[in-house]
């Protein structure tokens with residue numbers, strides 16, 4: 001492993017929320033990932049990462065300064081820091097006044113950008129911890145996704161942040177069998193180590209779940225593998241499992257994966273070659289070939305398993321300080337409904353788009369939409385199709401609609417799986 005430091009121009013990437021990530025700002029101090037997973041799409045040319053992605057790790061040495069600049073610019077103040085090098089050191093009462101004027105906060109995702117922030121380099125570089133310390137100083141809620149149990153080193157900080165606001169540390173887990181897992185994720189923590197880490201995090205009250213992504217066709221989407229992962233997730237107290245298939249972007253990403261299949265699963269090579277033979281630029285598989293092979297979308301099997309085990313299909317949304325509680329919660333409900341209707345309940349694309357669009361609008365609006373009537377909602381661009389969901393939540397502070405749809409989705413996937421078995 002070669003570690004190189006450099007000064008970056010930028011660190012923070014803003015993003016819209018989605019059902020599978022409630023974060024609105026992403027930061028990653030690393031480029032390249034020593035875990036070197038064979039399906040890693042960080043290796044795809046489109047991300048402009050270097051060729052030796054799995055060996056040469058670049059570190060943004062000025063990441064802490066960039067994060068502080070960003071937070072200060074947003075109007076935040078290091079409330080938890082003992083020495084701030086500001087007037088507050090001389091006039092301590094200013095600290096309370098700064099705390100009372102906190103602007104709208106958002107969830108910081110330390111990671112993303114297709115490099116794991118707890119990869120082995122972090123053990124020596126200790127950069128992620130520095131960023132976490134800053135998040136703690138500024139009382140910012142944080143979220144992580146990793147394949148390395150090194151995150152447990154920072155349990156003390158995660159615990160403090162979670163007591164102040166919210167901390168979530170989830171794991172990407174794809175293969176239950178350790179031998180197979182080591183083929184595809186040679187330098188990440190073992191699957192067992194990751195599950196053990198979830199257990200420890202949950203014992204400390206930290207939010208944690210499993211991203212069962214990517215689910216490898218013919219290898220990871222078997223009943224045996226899927227059940228083993230769902231059952232163990234339940235056992236260790238994971239709060240949710242998000243399940244998704246494999247994409248292989250043409251170029252480095254696909255080439256490296258196919259080489260691994262050729263070496264370790266030669267019998268599967270013709271099937272994979274055909275399944276991903278469409279050269280889709282986003283790496284999506286060929287749906288016609290998918291049908292021809294009688295494959296089942298992992299989301300479908302995953303939803304059934306999760307529903308039966310009482311495991312949520314995504315993380316619950318946290319309401320950051322300064323945000324409008326109702327708006328944040330109703331966006332979660334609308335995103336969930338859109339997801340169920342996209343995958344498990346026959347619905348029109350138009351309806352799904354309207355639901356997603358309403359979520360985006362409500363997420364960014366500065367007015368409390370629970371106080372709006374139909375006219376007000378229409379004025380800000382909310383489609384009437386969503387009114388029932390919104391008004392029900394205003395009235396009952398829960399969504400019976402959503403619960404009903406979740407049950408309906410379960411019944412629909414059961415029917416589908418039965419029909420597949422009979423074929």
Ligand code: SF4
Nearest residue numbers: 033036037040114115
């Ligand atoms: S841990 Fe994530 S970023 Fe790192 S190699 Fe694996 S898939 Fe890529």
